[in-house]
Amino acid sequence: MPKVLPRQKGRRIEFIGDFTNDSIVIGNYGDATLVARGNFNLSGLIYCGRNTVEMEIAGDGMIVFKGVCKKLMIKRVEGNCVIDLSDLTTQSVWCESARGKSIVTLGRTRTIELLSLDEDALVRYEGKPLLLNYSLRGNSKIENWKTDTE
Secondary structure, three states: OOOOOOOOOOEEEEEEEEEEEEOOOOOOOOOOOEEEEEEEEEEHHHHHHEEEEEEEEEEEEEEEEEEEEEEEEEEEEEEEEEEEEEEEEEEHHHHHHHOOOOEEOOOEEEEEEEEEEEEOOOEEEEEOOOEEEEEOOOOOEEEEEEEOOO
């Protein structure tokens, strides 16, 4: 009989208000949720090769992460923010809602499962991932910013 390990409860990292932090580290200790609301300038490392990182972003600012994660779930991005994940390698990306003047730059990924964009949102991706489902409303755009041959 295989041993059943207890399910780890996910971690929640919140930045609400005015925040600047350039030393965030999200390790491989279970799923993690990053919440940022307000004015922010956040950056750091993600090493979640076996887990999911979820993001909920609302407000003005910039977020930059480098590293690896199995699945990136962007639940909500709204406002005038820039999310730079160009140095984050993932197996799959799920973007449930990007609105306003938000710009999301994705790094290497195998599959983009969902992109749902509204207003002036822009999602930029690298390489040639499999794009399964997308929805564009308003002036939103999806564009390739870097191919494998460059």
